[in-house]
Amino acid sequence: MDVFFLVDKIVKEGEFHENYFSSLYKTLEKKNVDFVFIPRLFGLSLNPIKTHRQLKSFFNVINNSNYDFLFEHDFFKFRDLISLNWMITCYPFKTLRFKVKERNLEDRIFNKNLLKDIGSQSIVPFTRYIFGKHVSKLKNLNKIYSWSEFQSLERSFNYAIRKNGATKVYACQFNARSSVYFSSYIRDRDELAGYAPHRVYVNGKNYLLEENSVDYRLGVSLRYRNIFYYDLKKNSNSSKALLLGSFSHSKNKLILNWARDMRDLTFKGHPSSCTESLENYMPKKCNIVNGNIYDLFPKVGVVIGVASGSLLEAVACGISVIVLGKKDELIFNPLVDFGKGRIWDIAFSKVELESKYRELLSYRMENQDELHAIANWYRDNFFIEPTEEAITRIFEIN
Numbered sequence: 458m459d460v461f462f463l464v465d466k467i468v469k470e471g472e473f474h475e476n477y478f479s480s481l482y483k484t485l486e487k488k489n490v491d492f493v494f495i496p497r498l499f500g501l502s503l504n505p506i507k508t509h510r511q512l513k514s515f516f517n518v519i520n521n522s523n524y525d526f527l528f529e530h531d532f533f534k535f536r537d538l539i540s541l542n543w544m545i546t547c548y549p550f551k552t553l554r555f556k557v558k559e560r561n562l563e564d565r566i567f568n569k570n571l572l573k574d575i576g577s578q579s580i581v582p583f584t585r586y587i588f589g590k591h592v593s594k595l596k597n598l599n600k601i602y603s604w605s606e607f608q609s610l611e612r613s614f615n616y617a618i619r620k621n622g623a624t625k626v627y628a629c630q631f632n633a634r635s636s637v638y639f640s641s642y643i644r645d646r647d648e649l650a651g652y653a654p655h656r657v658y659v660n661g662k663n664y665l666l667e668e669n670s671v672d673y674r675l676g677v678s679l680r681y682r683n684i685f686y687y688d689l690k691k692n693s694n695s696s697k698a699l700l701l702g703s704f705s706h707s708k709n710k711l712i713l714n715w716a717r718d719m720r721d722l723t724f725k726g727h728p729s730s731c732t733e734s735l736e737n738y739m740p741k742k743c744n745i746v747n748g749n750i751y752d753l754f755p756k757v758g759v760v761i762g763v764a765s766g767s768l769l770e771a772v773a774c775g776i777s778v779i780v781l782g783k784k785d786e787l788i789f790n791p792l793v794d795f796g797k798g799r800i801w802d803i804a805f806s807k808v809e810l811e812s813k814y815r816e817l818l819s820y821r822m823e824n825q826d827e828l829h830a831i832a833n834w835y836r837d838n839f840f841i842e843p844t845e846e847a848i849t850r851i852f853e854i855n
Contacts, residue, residue, distance in 0.1 A: 464498050473521075493598075529587070589621070602629050605643075607628070631677070681840050691755040698757060699761070750770065
């Protein structure tokens, strides 16, 4: 299980829980299937002293769990350090080979961003490549299921696995996505380059792509079990609004600033963000909650957010949604045109937010049956119920 670990969250809770494949683990244990976590640590401080404290607390927590883990340092040898330094040294020069002769504006933009890419390159993709080489040689490991956002660290890991061994990598894109995250979609060119996974499982029919050499298949919505048990009739015509926080601090400031003059507000932060850092931006009468969103949905009429996949969950549960964004920026919107202006809308300013809020509340009052139909359409096209039968089939559990 190749997954991200939110280090701060695990340390804060003092207990290990993995939520991306949450519905899978009971089935694996029931069927006596052995599995091991290959963690990608997320949220480590840049301060080495703080990082040391974080890791010490983190390892204390996972050492008390009943799971098995494989970390990069479990395999790292001195020759790997030499390889790592060599890759870091060569990377800028190899990247510059892609520089083009500037004939127009597009060429200049390309070259400029190529140089920016060199400056922002992380060491992590290189260490993951070395790690992948070691993992590929483990004879008792035959399948890797990966939390897939298809970032550079995944591409380098996949490349190492495919180049050096017979282990299969299955990308599990079991999350809500937006078309603006175009690099997360796995294409034929990625297969040609050698860093695509062997198979791609997606969260629902809407995410299937017709690629010639990439094996796209329907997966199962492991993180969204509650959607299939949520009773649409529980929804109210309340005027209360739920603000859903983002992983981005700047996006959270945008939400809180635009909603500052609204009433009956509740704010729920993103698991990977620090709510305490937003205290100075909170509206005066805004309740901060940490509960399950499915317990909050029946108490509100509208959910407001930006860069959050939970907006899709809200619509699938029949809750009205407002997506926030700026016209000069790419907007993470997990919704499609279906239902726009009826169950969801988009606002590009504080004034528009207040206007769309009133319009959607007004529409809810007289059109509950239509909202239920739209919600069911989103359930059918964006999610697949994580039954034991579906999990057993997708993960090839004997």
